[in-house]
Amino acid sequence: MRAAEPVGRSGTRPVLLYLYPRRSVFIDRDLDLLGPHFQVRTHELLRGPKWALPFRLLAQLLFLVRNRAWRRTAICHFAGYHGLLPALWCRHLVIVLAGSDCASFPAMGYGNFRKALYGWATSFSVRRARRLLPVHHSLMGMEQDYDPDAPRNQGLKAFVPDLHTPFTEVPYGFDATYWSPDTGSRAPQLYLCVASGTRPDNNTHARKGVDLVLKVAPLLPDARFLIIGSPEPGAYEDLPPNVAVEGRQHAEALREHYRRARYLLQVSVMEGFPNALCEGMLCGCIPIVSTMAAMPDIVGGTGALVTQRTAESLMEAILSLQALSQEELEDRSRSARERVAARWTPERRQQELLAALSAVDAASPPARE
Numbered sequence: 072m073r074a075a076e077p078v079g080r081s082g083t084r085p086v087l088l089y090l091y092p093r094r095s096v097f098i099d100r101d102l103d104l105l106g107p108h109f110q111v112r113t114h115e116l117l118r119g120p121k122w123a124l125p126f127r128l129l130a131q132l133l134f135l136v137r138n139r140a141w142r143r144t145a146i147c148h149f150a151g152y153h154g155l156l157p158a159l160w161c162r163h164l165v166i167v168l169a170g171s172d173c174a175s176f177p178a179m180g181y182g183n184f185r186k187a188l189y190g191w192a193t194s195f196s197v198r199r200a201r202r203l204l205p206v207h208h209s210l211m212g213m214e215q216d217y218d219p220d221a222p223r224n225q226g227l228k229a230f231v232p233d234l235h236t237p238f239t240e241v242p243y244g245f246d247a248t249y250w251s252p253d254t255g256s257r258a259p260q261l262y263l264c265v266a267s268g269t270r271p272d273n274n275t276h277a278r279k280g281v282d283l284v285l286k287v288a289p290l291l292p293d294a295r296f297l298i299i300g301s302p303e304p305g306a307y308e309d310l311p312p313n314v315a316v317e318g319r320q321h322a323e324a325l326r327e328h329y330r331r332a333r334y335l336l337q338v339s340v341m342e343g344f345p346n347a348l349c350e351g352m353l354c355g356c357i358p359i360v361s362t363m364a365a366m367p368d369i370v371g372g373t374g375a376l377v378t379q380r381t382a383e384s385l386m387e388a389i390l391s392l393q394a395l396s397q398e399e400l401e402d403r404s405r406s407a408r409e410r411v412a413a414r415w416t417p418e419r420r421q422q423e424l425l426a427a428l429s430a431v432d433a434a435s436p437p438a439r440e
Contacts, residue, residue: 086110087428088138088145088161090131090153092117097169097243097346098148104244104421112138116153128156135160144428147196151183154196163431166197167241168205170343170364173227178220179340180274184230194231201431203227203238204424206344207365211238217361218340218380225341239427242365243344244420247412249322250353252404253330260294262389263332263356265347267300267319271307280338280361286382287389288314294389296336299328329354333400334392338377338385342366349415352407357400359388369415373407 087109091098094115105111114134116127135156145161147154150172157164172193174182184190197203205211205227212226228234266279276282281298288296288311296314301307304316320328329335335356337348344365352358358374360366367376375388395403 084108084110086112086138086143088112088114088135088140088143088157089148090114090116090145090157091148092151092153100243100417101146101148101167101420101424104417104424108425114153124152128152131156132160144432146428147200150193150196150200151189152192154200155192158196158199164196164200165202165204165427165431166200168197168203168210168227168238168343170206170210170341173205173210173230173343174225174341175230176218176221176278176340179218179278181278181341190230197227197231197234197236200236202427203236204241204427205238206240206242207368208240209364209368210343213364215363217363217378221340239423241420241423241427242415243346243349244415244417245346245349245353245411246417247353247408250326250329250350252355252408255330257333257355258295258331259333260291261332262294262296262334262336262359263328263351264296264298264336264338265300265325265351266298269298269301270303278340280336280340280380280385283338283380283382283385284336285311285314287385290386291389297328297332299325325350326354329356332356333404334359334389336385337361337366338380339363340380344369344415349411352411355404355408357392357403357407359385359392369411370407371410373403373410 087105089111102111114131116131140160142162144163145157146165146167147157148167149169150166154166171181172183175184176182177185183193210226212228214223215225264284266281268275269279269281270276284296292313294313298316300319301316304318307316329351335351335358337345337360339361342364348358348369358370360370361377375391377384377388
């Protein structure tokens with residue numbers, strides 16, 4: 072069923088406030104989807120050093136006042152500090168839950184709830200929101216045994232047990248026309264790992280599973296491993312001879328890597344609804360993923376699951392795919408693309424976002440002046 076088209080006074084597009092901590096590709100996609108239906112006014116909170124947070128909150132307050140937030144619906148992408156003032160000032164607050172705002176992995180330095188103040192800000196904003204839009208239902212609550220060093224219970228309700236805010240799962244959508252295979256050949260033993268921000272001395276290195284990839288690579292001398300996304304590729308020294316590390320890539324270059332690789336590795340300790348995984352599958356990569364959050368649902372039976380955060384478990388998953396025939400691998404590649412293309416489209420996300428916003432608006436009294 073098609074969502075009702077939002078219409079403002081005199082038939083104009085209504086104003087929608089869209090707030091986020093940092094600009095990213097999935098936020099850009101949302102703005103493209105919402106732009107034809109709303110006058111979208113955006114605000115980014117966390118640009119700059121941490122000590123400047125009070126001043127950035129003041130700037131956000133001025134943004135809310137200037138845009139008469141008490142008359143507006145606002146979307147916050149992620150919960151956190153940037154949701155505090157919208158929770159108090161906006162007519163309606165809708166929060167997109169996307170991963171880190173529903174987690175605590177202290178050893179990895181990841182998750183809002185690993186810090187008391189950050190966790191409090193997240194809890195406050197989600198309690199006062201009109202509706203939560205997790206990109207996958209597991210972000211509301213799940214048990215994990217992938218990483219034994221992290222709390223077993225993850226998801227928002229593990230940290231906000233008295234939460235009563237209604238929620239609707241609204242997954243991300245991906246352009247299957249752009250992210251597509253071509254007629255070029257694949258390297259049959261090329262494993263691609265997209266790990267934005269990874270360096271050997273930071274938490275992203277382990278959180279994205281790069282440490283596991285480096286342990287497994289010497290055991291598979293006939294394979295090649297390409298790690299993409301490091302801001303400092305040269306920091307990776309003494310790599311195994313079959314491993315290369317490259318920096319961040321623009322979309323065209325990244326698509327070319329997906330088209331040439333046979334496998335995509337996403338063995339993170341936590342992801343919401345990962346872009347790289349879905350983009351790679353649309354380009355025909357066979358996925359190898361950890362059993363965290365949305366990833367097993369995304370992959371289905373098209374790839375292999377890594378059940379423990381160990382090199383042995385990753386090796387087992389890789390070998391299970393290497394045992395398949397060429398025909399079976401080609402079938403997995405086609406199935407990976409078809410699965411994402413059929414289920415997680417931009418059109419679906421647009422329709423479900425509009426439906427959620429319309430439902431919130433319809434359930435409320437007229438805005439105050």
